[in-house]
Amino acid sequence: MSKVKPTLKTIAEKTGLSLATVSKALHNASDLRPETRQLVQRVAKQVGYTPNWAGVHLRTGRSFVIAFVLNQDDEIDQFARNMILGITMALRETRYLLTVLPQSLGQDPMEPVAYVVDNSLADGLIITHTEPQDPRVKLLNERDIPFITHGRTELSTPHPFHDYDNFDFTYRATKYLLARGRRNIVLITPPRVYTYYGHQLGGYMRAVYEAGVEPNLPRDVDLSAEPARLNAFARRAARSSTPPDGYICGSENRCLALLAGARAGGADEGRDVDFVAKQTTSLLDYIDPQITSFGEDLKRAGEQLASLLLRRLAGEKADDLQVIDKPTFHGRKPGPT
Amino acid sequence: MSKVKPTLKTIAEKTGLSLATVSKALHNASDLRPETRQLVQRVAKQVGYTPNWAGVHLRTGRSFVIAFVLNQDDEIDQFARNMILGITMALRETRYLLTVLPQSLGQDPMEPVAYVVDNSLADGLIITHTEPQDPRVKLLNERDIPFITHGRTELSTPHPFHDYDNFDFTYRATKYLLARGRRNIVLITPPRVYTYYGHQLGGYMRAVYEAGVEPNLPRDVDLSAEPARLNAFARRAARSSTPPDGYICGSENRCLALLAGARAGGADEGRDVDFVAKQTTSLLDYIDPQITSFGEDLKRAGEQLASLLLRRLAGEKADDLQVIDKPTFHGRKPGPT
DNA sequence: TTCCATTTCTAAAACGTTTTCGTAACCTGA
């Protein structure tokens, strides 16, 4: 077994053909005799030829790499894992590889994106946690670099995106709680900077106003803080003069934190208060109490993001590459009392 | 603003020096006048030069990429996320990038590794979920490709690894339960193929035998199955003639599944049965009941894996790059009754 | 002044690929 990796030259020498012909044969060029093509491909397989990516990259300028910017703050359970899983699923069977870049907590969100752009590390980017006026999107649009976002922006130039219908989630979740007779419903909002903060708030407000009920918007507390803080908040709230009788929450774990807090405050789940969560894992299937939820399939989101981006790379228009997923209802309670 | 990316040639023309000199100046070569070095570096900064990786790769054969094989089955909560986070943390400030490859469920574990090797996609690999006779490790050793494993093997050729002391985890967990008067303790084992299955079993067995207690090893059920199955198992077991009074479990979520099952079977947590989990997230900090656990810091594991691998790439011996992390105890119960 | 040693720089090749352009060879019809 020879130690050196076979190259086009190896095949050229074995077949007596030129480098140019070999290259074309492997790309199924039309100006070659079928026999020549087959000969080359046979020899290529025989010697175990695989293209040298550095060579390809240098010559073509294409790196066949998709970059994913991994955001650190996890309001959503298993976000990163499922996203990456989905992306890699969509990328297998293609020539593309996935590279992951960290977006550290204190760090400028711009930095990883600029790094990829400046070093032309990837043919396309996937970014998440979008803001209405996302500077990363602006930069990428400006430089004309293919990308897709998870989440929408409010920028005028259209760009590919995949999003979850967070308006629909909170709208239906609120209506569900209202139907169960709840009237003092708290929405645990995500960080205000993100676009979907507005969506979630919108769905909640609409449902509440339609029902003629007052919204409950805690002002003095950051509801997007760590779960332990949520726990404390729910405990205090349960003991207040107007205890919430419903919670809507964007993650299972945070929902459990609220639940434990409410219990510690003396509230009884099911009787005094109900919870609705966004479900991104199977956790709610096997714990008690049974908590009603709306599902978001992050793995599928990752898959879609990647394949939409590939279509973008193939030249499709941004407007045709915009998808919004609907929440799926997981009822786990008997009907309204 | 010029559209083309500056190259060494750009700098060479601006300074009037040759390509060779510019290249050496940027690498701090010793055979250059300090003034020349500074001149080149100043101009490089001014024009915003960044090296073209394809060019570097082609010339040097080094890709400056670390590959991480992402295993799909997650017995451990947030495994992938924290691992990747840690790796990327260790890699920032270096020239190295991380690419993630999927290891699909039914798929031959060999495939992604072989893919990386055949296409020389990375300078080094990080693989997890090691088996005692891991074929991937054999291949990589054979081909002399730098790598590191999360978990040990039983192969004779030494290789770099980072591992969690799973023996110590189950040993101490079992002793903890024994000290609380528990005598019928079930260990929820991971899949048998993995090396750490043996470690966990060993620690458990040793503690049990030292105490003169019979081990409880359920034979007819796959304890590494999905959490929903664990839930059903715990329910059945609670109703049996010899209900377990202690569970040791390698993940928080699975532990919650057991807990819900035991409750459904009529067992009361704290009175009839106790749980000890391996803790890799903050979940246990804010739910009830309070569950005692042993921590495994996966993010730090990722960081260590990456930096050990970098040291390997720098030429250090495998024997010097082997680390075993100790469990950290999180007691959440009052002392033994 | 001459010669050698040292310092400082450069020319050129090489890594593997794709693509443009050119040129043989062949065929067709008169």
Added chain:
DNA sequence: TCAGGTTACGAAAACGTTTTAGAAATGGAA
């Protein structure tokens, strides 16, 4: 037989980098 057109292949350049081997310039000693 020959002009004109088509088919099938090859030569060479280019992408950006690093490195080897050598050349020019400088300095010091004789």
